[in-house]
Amino acid sequence: MxxxxxxxxxxxxxxxxxxxxxxxxxxxxxGKRPDLDNQEYWGPTLKEPYRENKAILPFDISVKPEVIEDLVSQLRRPLKAQAPLEGVGFKYGFNANELAKVVKYWRDTYLAKWSEREQYLKKLDHYQTEIQGLKIHFIHAKPKQVKGQKTKKVLPLLLMHGWPGTVREFYDFIPLLTTPSDKSDYVFEVIAPSLPGYGWSQGSSKTGFGVAQVAVVMRNLMLRVGFDKFLVQGGDWGSLIGSNVASLFPENVLGYHSNMCGNNSPMGQLRLLLASFFPSWYVDSQYADFYKGLGHFFGTIMEEMGYAHIQASKPDTIGNALIDNPTGLASYILEKFSTWTNTEFRLLPDGGLTKKFTYDQLLDNVMIYYVTNSITTSMRLYSESMVASQFALAVDSVPIQAKAGCARFAHEITHVPDSVLANKFPNLVHSSHHKDGGHFPAFELPQQLYDDFVSFVQKANF
Amino acid sequence: MxxxxxxxxxxxxxxxxxxxxxxxxxxxxxGKRPDLDNQEYWGPTLKEPYRENKAILPFDISVKPEVIEDLVSQLRRPLKAQAPLEGVGFKYGFNANELAKVVKYWRDTYLAKWSEREQYLKKLDHYQTEIQGLKIHFIHAKPKQVKGQKTKKVLPLLLMHGWPGTVREFYDFIPLLTTPSDKSDYVFEVIAPSLPGYGWSQGSSKTGFGVAQVAVVMRNLMLRVGFDKFLVQGGDWGSLIGSNVASLFPENVLGYHSNMCGNNSPMGQLRLLLASFFPSWYVDSQYADFYKGLGHFFGTIMEEMGYAHIQASKPDTIGNALIDNPTGLASYILEKFSTWTNTEFRLLPDGGLTKKFTYDQLLDNVMIYYVTNSITTSMRLYSESMVASQFALAVDSVPIQAKAGCARFAHEITHVPDSVLANKFPNLVHSSHHKDGGHFPAFELPQQLYDDFVSFVQKANF
Missing domain, CATH: 1.20.5 (Single alpha-helices involved in coiled-coils or other helix-helix interfaces)
Structure with missing residues (x-):
């Protein structure tokens, strides 16, 4: 027996x-690279065959005065936002008392000096070109060489923002990249697009335009501008799209640097699970603080991922609620610049918004969503990327052959240790842990992100 | 070895x-009944000790003309909602083309006859009283006895709506309940409150006002009106609050009828899981269509629960986006009257909104949220109920001793079989499956819900 x-x-x-x-x-x-149509058309259905206009034209981001006047009049409406529950700070989302302050500043101070803000946004060079039926906006910042100094080698860089960010995040970061410094043997020629459907870049008219398809457009943009070998840097969706560009086009991507490296391959997810249970097997003890285990992870999903859940499932409903609604839009976007900069800021009555940013910086970013009416199209990136047909492409399982660098800023929502990144990034040459900073380091700590980035580039020795 | x-x-x-x-x-x-403070104060913090004003006063729901004028002018703004992706119907949420139609009707037709709509809403008798620091609005509909016929026995009924509903859902249902019919030996005296924070009922100023605490207020309302033995009926939050009233106050609740019976006790959840894997053990085969298993359940959570996720975690952010924003509010609320009436309606360009309801009915409901500025406070019920401190009360594990009846309408998002309900409802005397209807049967099929309800009451033989 x-x-x-x-x-x-x-x-x-x-x-x-x-x-x-x-x-x-x-x-x-x-995994194997999926077979994507690199010329797939995403514009509105046409009666005639599509003919791509390959011209690259300077793009004027000026806002019509009547748009600003109308915005001022909208912001003059008495704010009816419900008073917060007593003592909650930002724990229930954007505190209505703080919203009243933001709206007042926006209307009375910021918009009163709008022409100055507009000039500021114009200080970088804006262009537009048409890719696969979509008008794509981008900033093109050329490197400065210093007379009398040895010319630095130029590396092209595709620099991508995420949600709810814009190219505005990069206004202090880009000049660092294009200016020669003692810290780097290189200087960078930066292409910083508005993601399709974000800011001044047109969104798709068709379903199925997820992160892999956006990556195709972004790579075509680099080819259009004349770069067939380039670096990629990004956080948030910029990190994910960049990861897709690097996975799908190893022939074009020299190196990949991200401040939000992840590994969504099945092996990555399995290791992340194991790392949550047995952190000492996976995480260097000196960085143990960065990796908070499964309880924290699920707590974060419950408390902080509602926006992603609704944007992935009903982007048009939430889009209808935010479009042409400046106070609602500011509340929805700026909540993220509070909580994602530091989750502890949820305890503060003002969300700590001005601890790391100025209202001007933050409102510049909100303005780009507002004047381009792009909040709905921006949120559709969630529905098109978090869907079975996108997962079926399994780009996550395609290793990135390019040299990679991963920077971790302390207050990012969640971090992934090197041991978990391993199968996705076989050539991880740079990995760092910063004691401060949050989800938007290019915006919050541009010098620190620059130092990290050039440290990666030096190690990679392109 | x-x-x-x-x-x-x-x-x-x-x-x-x-x-x-x-x-x-x-x-x-x-489980044991938790020890709740039945007089806990939920109003704004006072300098003086609180003295409850126990008067019940007629309540005038009239809307100031300037509110209507302002609303018309808001609805005159050009609608900037993003055009939907090609061919998506309501799958991405509320379709912007349909929204344009709703807004046009609202502005040009509905509001043009607002005084008629307002008179309609006034046809039932409205009252207000103060409970635990909150001004609570309710409809009180007294039974009609028919001269010359034998007087029917009167049973008091607490009738509760949910989110994003209002008392407007009950305008065809209540007259059926208060009018003697051949189908029933009883006639009902109906108290239909606006839930606290909904419509004309004040919301809490303090955290911790979840479903159990709301149940205390609702029971106190019934005592205030003079009923210490009553029936409870509801769907959505009305079902959950009613379940809490019945669990916490068996001495007051004669019977509980719901069109969304659930069992969130640990045993209920375990059985629901088992029922998903082994449906034939748990479900009568003739109703197999109603119970769609675990895959459907998780699919529904992903596709349909984003609103609950954001409302439970960031109610103030989404509230700021919807308050004083009529087009956004209509889109957000009416999406639910499309999809929850029948998930197949997601495939239709107009969401099938007028298949079961008229625009007038739907806009009456939206208007109540709009004119009372109550969307944020209504959504806080999610954050206050879906939280550890509320789960710790374990009201879900307290069986309902009262006789219970559970009606299932075919297109409700998810159904719970009798076998799973068993430990929560030891006296389930009535259980039904209807071939049509969705999440709002009082609104959609009032006669059918009435028939079901009186069938329960006859069986219970109070």
Whole structure:
């Protein structure tokens, strides 16, 4: 009798080990690049065959005065936002008392000096070109060489923002990149697009335009501008799109640097799970503070991912609620610049908004969403990327062959340790942990992000 | 050697069975009623001790003409809602083309006859009284006895709506309840409150006002009106609050009828999980269509629960976006009257809104949120109920001793079979499955809901 049990047990263990090994091998196997149509058309349905206009034209971001006047009049409406519950700070979202302050500043101070803000936004060079049926806006910042100094080698860089960001995040970061410094043997020629559907870049008219398809457009943009070898940097969606560009186009991507490296391959997810249970196996003890385990992860999903849930499922409903609604839009966007900069800021009555940013900086970013009417199209990136047809492409399982660098800023919502990144980034040459900073380091700590980025580039030795 | 394995296996199985049995017993054990303060104060912090004004006063729901004029002018703004992706119907949320139609009708037709709509809303008798620091609005509809017919026995009924509903859902249902019919030996005296924070009822100023605390207020309202024995009926939050009233106050609740019966006790959740894997053990085969298993359940959570996720975590942010924003509010609220009436309506360009309702009906409901500025306070019910401190009360584990009736309408988002309801409803005397209807049966199929309700009351034989 006992013998039978033993045989059953041995058989069961054998099967488990075999299945586990088989699955582990399957999980470990690098994925193949999916076959995407690199010229797929995303504009409105046409009666005629589509002919791409390949011209690159300077783009005027000026806002019509009547738009500003109308905005002022909208902001003059008495604010009816519900008073917050007593003592909640930002824990229930954007505090209505702080919203009243933001709206007052926006109307009475910021918009009163709008022409100055507009000039500021124009200080970088804006262009537009048409890719796959979409008008794509981008900033093109050329490197400055200093007379009398040895000319630095120029590396092209595709620099991408995320949601609810814009190119405005990069206004202090870009000049660092284009100016020679002692810290770097290189200087960078920066292409910073508005993501399709964000800011001045047109959104798709068709379904299925997820992160991989956006990556195709972004790579085509770089080819259009004349770069077939380039670096990629980004956070948030910029990180994910960049990861897709690097996975899909190893022939074009020299190096990938991100302040939000992730590994969504099945092996990555499995390791992340294991790392949550057995952190000491996966995480260098000196950085243990960065990796907070499964409880924190699920708590974060419950408390902080509602926006992603609704944007992935009903982007048009929430878009209808925010479009042409300046106070609602500011509240929705700026909540993220509070909580994602530091989740502790949820405890503060003013959300700590001005601890790291000025109202001017923040409102510049909100203005870009407002004047371009782009909040709905921006949120559709969630619905088009967090969907079975996108997961089926399995770009996440395609390793990035380019040299990679991962910077971690302390207050980012969640961090992924090197050991978990390994199968996605076989050439991870740079990995860092910063004691401060949050989700928007280019905006919050541009010098620190620059130092990290050039440290990566030096190590990579392109 | 083999013997050792066998012993380990036997020991492991024994432990598993013991742990399983222990947990099953723990799960099965009926919970105890938590000790709630039945007079807890929820109004704004006062300098003086609170003195409740116990008067019940007629309440005038008239809307100031300037509010209507301002609304018309807001609806005259050119609608900037983003055009939907090609061919998506309501799958991405409220379709902007349909929104344009709703806004046009609202502005040009509905508001042009607002005084008629207002008279319609006034046809039932409105009252207000103060409970625990909150001004609570309710409709009080007294039964009509028909001269010359035998007088029917009167049963008081607490009738509660949910989110994003209002008392407007009950305008065709209430007259059925108060009018004697051949189908019933009873006639009903209906108290239909606006939930606290909804419509004309004041919301809490303090945190911690979740479903159990709302139940206390609702029971106090019934006592205030003079009923210490009453029936409860509701769907959505009305069902959950009603379930809390019945669990907490068995001495007051004669019977509980719901069109969205649920069992959120641990045992209920375990059985629901098992029922998903082994439906034939749990579900009568003739109703198999109603119970769609775990895949459907998780699919529904992903596709349809984004609103609950954001409302539970950031109610003030989404509230700031919807308050004083009529087009956004209509889009956000009416999406639910499309999808929750029938998820198939997501495929239709107009969301099937007028298949079951008229624009007038739907806009009456939206108007109540708009004119009372109550969307934020209404959504806080999610944050205050879906939180650890509320779960810790474990009201879900307290069985409802009153006789209970559960009506299931075919297109409700999710259904719970009798076998899963068993430990929560030991006296389930009525259970039904309707071939049509959705989440709002009082609004959509008032006669059918009435028939179901009186069928329950007849069986219960109060």
């Amino acid at each position: 006992a013998n039978i049990w033993a045989r059953i047990l041995v058989a069961a263990v054998t099967i488990l080990v075999a299945v586990g090994y088989k699955n582990y091998r399957d999980l470990s196997a690098p | 083999a013997n050792i394995w066998a012993r380990i296996l036997v020991a492991a199985v024994t432990i598993l069975v013991a742990v399983g049995y222990k947990n099953y017993r723990d799960l099965s054990a009926p």
